Amino acid sequence: MELTTVWFALIAVLWVGYFCLEGFDFGVGMLLPVLARDDTERRVMINTVGPVWDGNEVWVLVAGGATFAAFPEWYATLFSGFYLPLLLILVALIVRGLSFEYRHKRDDATWKARWDLALVVGSVVPALLWGVAFANIAAGVPIDADKEFTGSMLTLLNPFGLLGGLVTLTLFATHGAMFVALKTDGEIRHRARALAVRTGSLAAVLASVFMVWTQARTGNAVTAAVFSAAALALVAGLAAARAGREGWAFLGTFLTIGLAVAGLFLGLFPDVMPSTTDPAFSLTTTNAASTPYTLEVMTWVAVVFTPIVLGYQAWTYWVFRKRISVRHIPTPVLAEAR
Template sequence: MDLTILWFCIVGFLFVGYFVLDGFDFGVGMSLPFLGRDDKDRRVLINTIGPIWDLNETWVIVAGAALFAAFPEWYATLFSGFYLPLLLILLALILRGVSFEYRHQRPEAAWKKRFDRMIVIGSAVPAFLWGVAFSNIVAGVPLDADHNYIGGFLALLNPYALLGGLTTLLLFFTHGVVFVSLKTDGDIRLRARRLATRSGVVTIVVAASFLLWTTLAFGTLASALLSAAAAVALIGSFLANLRAREGVAFGLMALTIGLAVLSLFFALFPDVMPASNDPANSLTIENASSSEYTLTIMSWVALIFLPLILAYQGFTYWIFRKRVTRAQIPEAAELPEAAH
């Protein structure tokens, strides 16, 4: 396989991993106002992702590093042209991480409520803006002959991109709520299952609309097939949730997000940043990639370290596989396990 194609696939795989894993983190954070009836409920929700949220977040760092090393022209155009939305994503992620660590530092309800609100914002903003960013990449943006983005921030907020942002927001929310039902017990588990049913209906409609628009306007046969498979998996997750099969529902939600992201990469290929104003200005896997020598060295590094990263991720999930219950949360305002 050509190394440029290989690294396009690796970058796609890393973003699939990030959206699947950090996606349910975002969903759990956004679910606080809906499932957190009191402080103990909110601590249960946070503790479901406490041991793993920071590990999930490292996927975007690895994806960004791989993008920078394998496709420096793509990285430069993306991060300069999409500077404001990517900065907002970064600030939101920082805000969310700080809130996990600081909400327990004082016992006052107002203090905790303030940081809970920041967790919600810090989860919703990236969930929405990642969809906006990737939708614009697939649809194409105006580029000059030097591959510089020549549009403005408001140009990124077009109807297709906004629908893409709403799609990722709803997918991640439902993914997170299903995860809560998988990781908790008692009343909060039942409420999470009911919420996943309600949000699932809306998610199916919005996601199907976005994938259909993508297929008709920008898709290929491969991306169309992946979109169809994603739609089937999403419906399957919804039905599994109705039957209280939380593990199956969560697995199918993860498959839905993975297939949907892959469909966007297949719709994009062989471009990496299409120019909407002039196809001659588009960035492709060929004119955006690093040298053959660089890609060869990176391939050997990936061959060694990617399996280790996946093994460590799987080991971490296995260790923290048990359900979180209200009985495990102490009555006193002590340091929650989730913040360690």
């Protein structure tokens, strides 16, 4: 197998990991005012992701760095053409990170309410815009012979792109609700499980339309099988949630997101950014790649450090695996757990 194909697959795996893990972070953040009834419950929700949210963001940093090193032409076209939505995502992630760090700095209701709003906005914006971005990458965008994006922000806000954004928004909300149900106990656990079923039903409808549309535009037999598996995983997850099996329910949404993202990359290959102007102008794993020597060095670095990173993150999740509830939140509190 050529190293260009290997690195395309590795980048796909990084994005799968990012959406599966950061997806429930976004879901918890956007559902904060919906599930929590008071400040104590809001702190419970924040503490479910407190120990892991920053580690989950590492996946997108590595995915961006790997794209820059392995496929510089892809990186250049993507980050110049999608500059505004990616900038909005970056600002939202910064605001979201600040909300985790600064919310507990003052014991003032107004102060906390403003940072809670920052957390909600910082979760909704990326959840929506990542879907818009990836839908457009999968469908293709106007690229000229110089490998430059010739569209605008309005080009990206097409019906297919907006549907992709709504799919990620509702899927991440469902994923986050499943995670809250899995990680908490008491009333908030039951509310989260019930909400997951409702949002999941909406997500199932939107995702089904999106996957059928994607299959019709760029799909093949392999993507059809992967998208079908994603749909079955979501249905199974919702059934598990109704039965009170939070672990299986969370696994269902986890697999749904992972399989859906994998399906997009499978439909994309061997292109990395198809051109709607002329297929001859499309960026591929061949014409967008770095030199073979660069890819070889990167491969050895990945072989050494990837198991270390995965092992550390797995250990983190194991350490913070237990449920929390309002009884675990002491009162008064000078600083909240992260």
